[in-house]
Amino acid sequence: MAPRRNVPTHIREVLSYRELIGGLVRKELKVRYKQSTIGVAWSMIQPMFLLLIYSLVFSVLGGGLPRLGVWIMSGLLVWTLVGTTVTTAVVSITGNGPLVGKVRFPRAVLPTASTGAALVHFMLQLSAFCVVLLAVQQDVDWAYVWLIPFAITALLLFLLAVGLVVSAVNVYARDTQHLLDMLTLGWFWLTPIVYDYGRMSRYLGNHGLPTWLPMLNPVTSVVMVMQRSLYGVTEIDGKALLPGESVWWYLRNIGIVAGISVVLLYLALRLFDRAEVNMAESL
Amino acid sequence: MSGTGTEAIVATDVSKVFRISHDPVRSMKERLVSIGRRQFTDFHALSPMSFTIAQGETVGILGHNGSGKSTLLKCIAGILRPTTGTIAVRGRLASLLELGAGFHPELSGRENVFINAAFLGISRKEIGKRFDEIIDFAELGQFIDEPVKHYSSGMYVRLGFAVAVNLDPDVLLVDEVLAVGDEAFAKKCLDRVKQFQAEGRTIVVVTHAADVVRQVCSRALVIDHGNLICDSKPGEAIRIFREHLHGTLTDEEAHGTGELRISSVKLQPRPGGALVTAVVDAAQAVEGVRISLEVADSGGRMIYRVDSEQLGLPVSFASGTTRFEFELGSTALLTGNYPVTVRLTDIASARLLDWYDLKTGIVASGPTVGDGVVDLGVVLRQSTHPVDGAAQALVE
Numbered sequence: 001m002a003p004r005r006n007v008p009t010h011i012r013e014v015l016s017y018r019e020l021i022g023g024l025v026r027k028e029l030k031v032r033y034k035q036s037t038i039g040v041a042w043s044m045i046q047p048m049f050l051l052l053i054y055s056l057v058f059s060v061l062g063g064g065l066p067r068l069g070v071w072i073m074s075g076l077l078v079w080t081l082v083g084t085t086v087t088t089a090v091v092s093i094t095g096n097g098p099l100v101g102k103v104r105f106p107r108a109v110l111p112t113a114s115t116g117a118a119l120v121h122f123m124l125q126l127s128a129f130c131v132v133l134l135a136v137q138q139d140v141d142w143a144y145v146w147l148i149p150f151a152i153t154a155l156l157l158f159l160l161a162v163g164l165v166v167s168a169v170n171v172y173a174r175d176t177q178h179l180l181d182m183l184t185l186g187w188f189w190l191t192p193i194v195y196d197y198g199r200m201s202r203y204l205g206n207h208g209l210p211t212w213l214p215m216l217n218p219v220t221s222v223v224m225v226m227q228r229s230l231y232g233v234t235e236i237d238g239k240a241l242l243p244g245e246s247v248w249w250y251l252r253n254i255g256i257v258a259g260i261s262v263v264l265l266y267l268a269l270r271l272f273d274r275a276e277v278n279m280a281e282s283l
Numbered sequence: 284m285s286g287t288g289t290e291a292i293v294a295t296d297v298s299k300v301f302r303i304s305h306d307p308v309r310s311m312k313e314r315l316v317s318i319g320r321r322q323f324t325d326f327h328a329l330s331p332m333s334f335t336i337a338q339g340e341t342v343g344i345l346g347h348n349g350s351g352k353s354t355l356l357k358c359i360a361g362i363l364r365p366t367t368g369t370i371a372v373r374g375r376l377a378s379l380l381e382l383g384a385g386f387h388p389e390l391s392g393r394e395n396v397f398i399n400a401a402f403l404g405i406s407r408k409e410i411g412k413r414f415d416e417i418i419d420f421a422e423l424g425q426f427i428d429e430p431v432k433h434y435s436s437g438m439y440v441r442l443g444f445a446v447a448v449n450l451d452p453d454v455l456l457v458d459e460v461l462a463v464g465d466e467a468f469a470k471k472c473l474d475r476v477k478q479f480q481a482e483g484r485t486i487v488v489v490t491h492a493a494d495v496v497r498q499v500c501s502r503a504l505v506i507d508h509g510n511l512i513c514d515s516k517p518g519e520a521i522r523i524f525r526e527h528l529h530g531t532l533t534d535e536e537a538h539g540t541g542e543l544r545i546s547s548v549k550l551q552p553r554p555g556g557a558l559v560t561a562v563v564d565a566a567q568a569v570e571g572v573r574i575s576l577e578v579a580d581s582g583g584r585m586i587y588r589v590d591s592e593q594l595g596l597p598v599s600f601a602s603g604t605t606r607f608e609f610e611l612g613s614t615a616l617l618t619g620n621y622p623v624t625v626r627l628t629d630i631a632s633a634r635l636l637d638w639y640d641l642k643t644g645i646v647a648s649g650p651t652v653g654d655g656v657v658d659l660g661v662v663l664r665q666s667t668h669p670v671d672g673a674a675q676a677l678v679e
Contacts, residue, residue, distance in 0.1 A: 017404060019407060030389070031387055034389045099402070100362075103378075103403075280363050281301060
């Protein structure tokens with residue numbers, strides 16, 4: 001209704017609909033597990049199953065790390081958050097066509113709710129993982145654990161920005177969702193989850209490439225915080241898994257991710273506002 | 284302007300242009316290939332118009348299909364953004380365009396009420412206070428905890444309407460939804476609209492039914508081809524609307540689809556009845572078709588329907604022209620215009636093959652008494668029996 005708004009107004013408007021965001025998150029969770037017997041337990045079984053597959057693959061191929069499960073899970077949980085957000089956010093507007101065509105509300109609420117629902121899943125999975133860590137008496141590195149909330153917050157800012165962009169673009173070019181399915185697969189393998197950062201940077205170093213290249217992927221810094229704090233070991237057989245840097249080095253990386261994400265979020269909101277003008281008629 | 288003198292809606296130079304591409308390209312590949320070569324046509328859905336609606340007014344927006352009236356309503360509702368100009372709305376706005384639009388089939392009625400209200404920007408706390416009223420109004424009883432996918436369409440609409448009207452809106456936008464649901468509920472909705480008027484709330488009704496405007500509105504805007512052609516009292520607006528409808532549109536609207544085409548439908552009044560003649564062109568021989576005749580009231584509600592199967596006439600077409608005559612007997616209709624529709628349906632697949640609307644249908648003009656559709660020829664008599672005499676007889 002109002003012509004173009006600036007970013008602070010846009011943010012205020014979305015925040016004034018926080019009840020709706022909450023309602024949509026609850027709806028998403030309820031709907032997803034309605035009429036399934038074990039319900040929300042599925043959100044925990046799924047990564048466990050992936051973990052089982054990777055463990056099997058590595059025990060056949062060899063070269064797996066000790067306590068491989070803890071290593072993979074630390075990264076995989078973060079990845080599930082990324083993957084779920086991106087794949088649900090991209091269809092959050094196109095999948096709600098009738099609503100967007102008939103009800104007035106800030107459309108940015110929809111991808112934001114997707115991010116929120118993915119976050120709730122992540123929290124559930126993380127708590128399940130914590131139980132597992134306790135059960136196997138994992139020696140977590142408490143000096144790093146406090147970084148996790150900061151890392152996740154920075155990641156959420158990044159994901160909000162990505163969600164806004166992909167959901168808006170998908171309204172005008174529906175191939176975005178298919179393209180994204182493919183890209184996220186590549187993105188997963190570019191993130192040191194099944195393998196380790198040390199191995200990747202050694203490879204890059206041997207080929208005369210800059211070793212900071214993986215850090216261009218914001219998810220890498222977040223995954224590394226999880227691995228550093230929960231896996232607790234930085235070196236195996238004299239080979240570095242993770243940089244043996246101080247907690248401040250990791251915090252700095254998170255800070256960079258957060259800073260970039262804030263800029264991206266600002267740009268994403270501007271783009272979204274522009275795209276919103278014709279959304280109702282383009283669906 | 285009537286009411287308190289404050290404006291509820293102020294539209295200033297509002298226009299809306301839709302950009303239509305000649306061949307809708309949706310995919311990225313096509314987009315990349317056709318950069319710079321894409322042809323657009325601008326479709327002016329609304330030419331710049333300005334108007335104000337005062338608080339407490341009930342304003343009808345009249346226009347035929349495709350006139351731009353719904354586009355205007357969507358601009359007021361904030362769903363579409365005007366291409367130029369601004370629309371300012373004071374107070375909380377609820378629109379009855381969205382009846383049940385936010386409902387999720389898997390969730391219960393109760394859960395959906397909360398989400399639906401959240402879309403209207405209303406907190407859980409506030410909705411909690413009004414929850415009982417909503418359930419009462421929707422007449423859902425214990426079904427409120429059932430998933431809405433099990434609801435009938437009537438229940439669905441009732442719940443949607445109940446949410447929208449119980450949220451204390453300052454401005455209510457209505458898009459021809461008052462005709463949904465059964466008659467009792469339609470009356471309840473109309474009563475609610477009248478209560479809103481009495482409470483001094485602002486109502487905007489979009490419709491092509493002149494009767495609705497006459498019944499509830501204090502003022503009407505007529506939209507034709509995206510232009511605001513009239514802003515006046517309902518009577519005057521309806522007159523202009525009718526003139527334009529007949530001037531710019533042919534009276535009959537036909538839609539051809541497949542192998543069969545209804546090329547014309549004509550209605551000739553007969554003493555005490557009418558004769559409807561339909562001419563059908565067939566490209567090839569077609570069998571297993573049902574031809575039906577429908578009569579509606581001025582609000583679009585079907586009041587009578589009959590088809591060739593019910594009448595025991597098997598219908599088949601040889602290639603060429605086929606003529607059908609429906610002879611209507613006594614039509615004890617009340618004064619008014621009753622649009623007629625003729626349809627061709629494939630019996631096996633129930634697919635609609637073609638239809639033809641006669642907007643000026645059966646015109647009943649005789650002097651009739653009463654409200655509704657049909658004249659039952661009621662005669663009222665009165666007689667009085669003195670109570671005293673009866674009582675005395677009993678005493679004896």
